[in-house]
Amino acid sequence: MPTENLCARVEELSGENVFACYQCGMCSAGCPLTEEMDRLPSQVIRDLQLDDPELLESNAMWVCASCLACEVRCPKGVDLAKLMEALRQIVLRRALDNVSLDDMKREDIRSLPQIALVASLRKKTG
Amino acid sequence: MNGIPYFPGCSLKDSARGFESSALFVMETLGLPLVELERWNCCGTVYSLTEDDLMHHLASVRNLIRTREAGGDELVALCSMCYNTLARVAARVDADAEAREKINAFMDEEPDYEGGVQIVHLLHVLRDRIGPDAIAEATTRPLDGLSVATYYGCTLVRPKSVSVDDSENPTAMGDVLDATGATIVDFPFATECCGTYQVVDRPDLSLERSYRVLHSAARAGAHVVATACPLCQHNLEQARDRFAESDGIGALTVAYFTELLAAALGADPPPEGLGPMLEIHVTAEGGA
Numbered sequence: 001m002p003t004e005n006l007c008a009r010v011e012e013l014s015g016e017n018v019f020a021c022y023q024c025g026m027c028s029a030g031c032p033l034t035e036e037m038d039r040l041p042s043q044v045i046r047d048l049q050l051d052d053p054e055l056l057e058s059n060a061m062w063v064c065a066s067c068l069a070c071e072v073r074c075p076k077g078v079d080l081a082k083l084m085e086a087l088r089q090i091v092l093r094r095a096l097d098n099v100s101l102d103d104m105k106r107e108d109i110r111s112l113p114q115i116a117l118v119a120s121l122r123k124k125t126g
Numbered sequence: 127m128n129g130i131p132y133f134p135g136c137s138l139k140d141s142a143r144g145f146e147s148s149a150l151f152v153m154e155t156l157g158l159p160l161v162e163l164e165r166w167n168c169c170g171t172v173y174s175l176t177e178d179d180l181m182h183h184l185a186s187v188r189n190l191i192r193t194r195e196a197g198g199d200e201l202v203a204l205c206s207m208c209y210n211t212l213a214r215v216a217a218r219v220d221a222d223a224e225a226r227e228k229i230n231a232f233m234d235e236e237p238d239y240e241g242g243v244q245i246v247h248l249l250h251v252l253r254d255r256i257g258p259d260a261i262a263e264a265t266t267r268p269l270d271g272l273s274v275a276t277y278y279g280c281t282l283v284r285p286k287s288v289s290v291d292d293s294e295n296p297t298a299m300g301d302v303l304d305a306t307g308a309t310i311v312d313f314p315f316a317t318e319c320c321g322t323y324q325v326v327d328r329p330d331l332s333l334e335r336s337y338r339v340l341h342s343a344a345r346a347g348a349h350v351v352a353t354a355c356p357l358c359q360h361n362l363e364q365a366r367d368r369f370a371e372s373d374g375i376g377a378l379t380v381a382y383f384t385e386l387l388a389a390a391l392g393a394d395p396p397p398e399g400l401g402p403m404l405e406i407h408v409t410a411e412g413g414a
Contacts, residue, residue: 015177032319032338036331063331066175067319068284072293079285085175099327112326113356114136115207118171119323122182 006055006090007048013086020076021045027070027080036063041070041080048083061087062098062124092126099124129159130251131198133189135208136168142205142356148388148397149204149248155391156256156264160202165192171207172323173214180225180232186215187229190243191236200244202251204384206355210281213245213288247282247290248384249298249354258305266392268307272407274386275313275348276300277339279358283317293317299352299383306390315342320361329364336365337375344374349407352383379403 011018021042028040037060039047047055064084071079091098099120101109109117130153138146153160170185189212193201203209219226220241230238252261276299283289283296291298296317300310318339321332340362343351353359362380370376385397389404396404 013176013178032335033331036328063324063328065280065319065322065324066172067280067322069280069317069319072284072286079175082175089176089179103327113141113360114168115171115205115357116323116326116360118136118168119207119357120326122170122172123323124327 275343
């Protein structure tokens with residue numbers, strides 16, 4: 001996946017200043033999902049600052065559930081959930097979906113509240 | 127208009143019917159009935175977090191237009207996810223004239239939306255307009271003896287700009303339920319994520335998060351975990367059944383906060399699933 005100027009593209013999509021982050025780690029400390037991620041939330045920002053070409057291969061943005069625990073606690077006012085969404089969008093806008101209902105059993109789909117399905121498809125398909 | 131316009135959203139018409147029926151009963155009983163918004167549509171469920179993605183705000187804006195058409199300037203939401211999405215979209219189009227113009231231009235068939243509709247959560251109405259005193263006065267089946275862990279989750283309290291209360295230490299749900307005689311227990315996972323929509327393709331992940339919430343509530347001595355979101359409710363119920371054998375979790379009831387209120391305000395029979403639990407914890411300890 002070509003990742004030229006990834007940081008600039010993420011800043012444009014998110015409206016956030018990636019370089020406001022001074023790596024205090026508060027986001028990673030409060031994130032309820034870090035143990036499912038191959039990079040910590042604070043590492044995602046660091047890797048953005050460094051324009052790491054591998055970042056789009058990380059699972060962190062797909063595990064992030066936009067719970068905003070990081071957003072309300074960041075001492076620098078960086079909205080990390082917006083950065084994660086921008087990363088997802090860069091992939092999804094290349095028509096690379098991350099979830100498919102075809103992989104799911106019909107009875108599982110029926111048992112879920114509508115907001116679960118709509119939210120999942122909004123977050124993980126283009 | 128007689129009553130307050132409210133937005134049910136998709137889940138309240140299907141998996142979360144008990145949330146809607148109990149809320150309607152509560153507000154009718156308290157003399158401020160909810161009136162369903164005409165021709166409402168799905169809010170979009172999640173707020174788009176990229177600057178250029180205006181298209182996904184359309185669904186919410188249409189509901190704001192319907193509110194104006196009904197002659198109102200506020201809309202009450204019950205589901206936390208609807209509340210969050212509608213409130214964030216309303217704030218975005220109020221503050222960003224350029225975005226509003228683009229959205230209006232795209233929706234040829236709709237009257238232009240000029241902004242100004244306020245999105246209100248039912249908790250605001252109950253706590254700030256009706257107030258705990260009036261709720262206490264209307265209580266005919268006091269919930270004395272019942273310990274409640276009030277679970278807020280994410281979208282009711284984050285981001286701060288739309289939070290119904292303090293983001294880290296909210297008390298709105300407790301303030302309202304305390305008036306019924308219930309005991310509100312302090313538990314550290316009140317605003318931790320339940321795993322949300324990850325349940326669709328990563329149920330392992332949502333079960334683990336919901337387990338932590340329930341474990342924390344059980345340790346705090348709760349009989350009931352009160353929710354305000356059909357997805358939290360679903361995930362917590364799944365985890366309760368899956369981990370029923372663990373640390374008292376199986377004994378927990380998960381219920382919408384409006385269902386507990388309806389029980390206290392005399393709904394007869396009490397909302398589905400609450401009867402036996404009230405029998406054990408309330409009547410036995412001399413409440414009702």
